[in-house]
Amino acid sequence: MSDKSxxxxxxxxxxxxxxxxxxxxKNPLPSKEMIGQEKQAGES
Structure with missing residues (x-):
């Protein structure tokens, strides 16, 4: 009933x-370049 009002x-x-x-x-997503840099840093 209240939905109508x-x-x-x-x-x-x-x-x-x-x-x-x-x-x-406030919290933008990382670019492809940033993701690639993080992957390289994690592998070494």
Whole structure:
């Protein structure tokens, strides 16, 4: 029963009130070069 009221609230939501934010990736994935260097370091 409450699902209907929730969807109505979502449809009425005004997303223009939201603040714009800059997304920064805190833990980026390593590049192929970095992975290769780590493999070489581990083998020797």
């Amino acid at each position: 929730d969807t109505a609230k979502i449809k009425k939501f005004n997303n223009s009130k939201l603040k714009k934010t800059e997304v920064q990736e």
